Amino acid sequence: xxxxxxxxxxxxxxxALADRNDFALEYFTIAGTTPRELSADIDAKGPxxxxxxxxxxxxxxxxxxxxxxxxxxxxxxASNIQVDLDIHMILPKWDPPRAADPALVTRWNRYLDALRxxxxxxxxxxxxTAGDVRRALQRESGARxxxxxxxxxxxxxxxxxxxxRAQQAAYDHDTDSGRKQGVRRP
Numbered sequence: 001x002x003x004x005x006x007x008x009x010x011x012x013x014x015x016a017l018a019d020r021n022d023f024a025l026e027y028f029t030i031a032g033t034t035p036r037e038l039s040a041d042i043d044a045k046g047p048x049x050x051x052x053x054x055x056x057x058x059x060x061x062x063x064x065x066x067x068x069x070x071x072x073x074x075x076x077x078a079s080n081i082q083v084d085l086d087i088h089m090i091l092p093k094w095d096p097p098r099a100a101d102p103a104l105v106t107r108w109n110r111y112l113d114a115l116r117x118x119x120x121x122x123x124x125x126x127x128x129t130a131g132d133v134r135r136a137l138q139r140e141s142g143a144r145x146x147x148x149x150x151x152x153x154x155x156x157x158x159x160x161x162x163x164x165r166a167q168q169a170a171y172d173h174d175t176d177s178g179r180k181q182g183v184r185r186p
Contacts, residue, residue: 061123091119122168
């Protein structure tokens, strides 16, 4: 029943993202009472990225896809397309000792907030691409044979993943690996 004088607001559904989006946040514990000690511990324990170097934080992502093939004498079509996304973010954790300088704690919190913002940027790019993969695979029409369709679907998804790798590298370049977003060790 509609009440006179009221408007009906229809919300568009959110764009299709991954069918499964698993996100894990892991911390590596660091210790120290001075900026130098904290920095040295991050350098020693920080996650190793795709470039083989240690960093303050890192976001790993993995996108995979599955589909069934339905065929008859004339064509092949993909059905039950599923795209899964796994994201694993790694950040430093510092439990300040009781005697820690309050100014250092403030700088640490500001640094950690900026680092999380930066790593969330990597996460959001991966999530968006998982949705792009899903939509692209759903748009693909059938083919005369299943091998050709499988090759085309995989090539489409792999092209999008290559684009994501380039986006992630450009994001790090544009943000100076987060420094332009405030990622500065205390």
